[in-house]
Amino acid sequence: MLNKKKHIFIIGMMGSGKTTLASILSKTLKIPYIDTDQDLSSILGLEITEIFNSLSEKKFRMLESVYFLEHIKNNQHIYATGGGTILEQNNRSAMKKEGKTILLQTSPQELFNRLINDKKNKRPYFEENKNEQYLSELWSNRKKYYIECADYIVKTDKKEPFEIANEIIKNLK
Ligand code: S3P
Numbered sequence: 659m660l661n662k663k664k665h666i667f668i669i670g671m672m673g674s675g676k677t678t679l680a681s682i683l684s685k686t687l688k689i690p691y692i693d694t695d696q697d698l699s700s701i702l703g704l705e706i707t708e709i710f711n712s713l714s715e716k717k718f719r720m721l722e723s724v725y726f727l728e729h730i731k732n733n734q735h736i737y738a739t740g741g742g743t744i745l746e747q748n749n750r751s752a753m754k755k756e757g758k759t760i761l762l763q764t765s766p767q768e769l770f771n772r773l774i775n776d777k778k779n780k781r782p783y784f785e786e787n788k789n790e791q792y793l794s795e796l797w798s799n800r801k802k803y804y805i806e807c808a809d810y811i812v813k814t815d816k817k818e819p820f821e822i823a824n825e826i827i828k829n830l831k
Contacts, residue, residue, distance in 0.1 A: 665757030674762040680738035691736035710782035761808035766793040
């Protein structure tokens with residue numbers, strides 16, 4: 659059962675559908691949602707790729723973590739986290755302590771198909787490595803962190819967003 663004060667964290671690789679799911683869950687559960695990348699980007703007035711390129715990945719991770727740890731002090735939210743939020747130990751500990759974490763597990767093939775068709779959001783690294791192999795290696799390197807954080811894992815391949823949302827809601831009850 660989800661404690662009223664606890665957040666819901668949606669984690670997963672880039673292209674796994676975190677924002678879409680957070681938005682559906684938000685409407686159904688009547689809990690506000692936030693896309694952490696979009697919010698951080700608008701606070702800084704910079705695209706995520708610009709932060710990576712003009713500062714560095716390390717600085718982006720620091721900013722992302724400061725922002726995340728500060729934001730979760732607010733009232734209950736559903737968080738569509740960035741694909742790499744789980745890389746920082748402090749973020750992982752905070753997720754364990756402050757809410758329930760749902761991992762969207764999507765195959766590299768499916769991620770590739772989605773990302774290659776996403777003309778709106780540019781992802782650092784993927785821009786230079788537009789192939790399935792890159793996503794497969796990224797998943798292998800990060801899998802342990804995603805699994806460590808997750809209270810519940812949903813496999814998303816070949817499922818419609820509303821099916822995934824229903825599965826998550828059942829699990830939260
Ligand atoms: C990243 C994923 C992106 C964004 C940044 C880094 C990653 O978020 O935070 O480009 O390292 O996996 P999305 O998962 O929302 O694309």
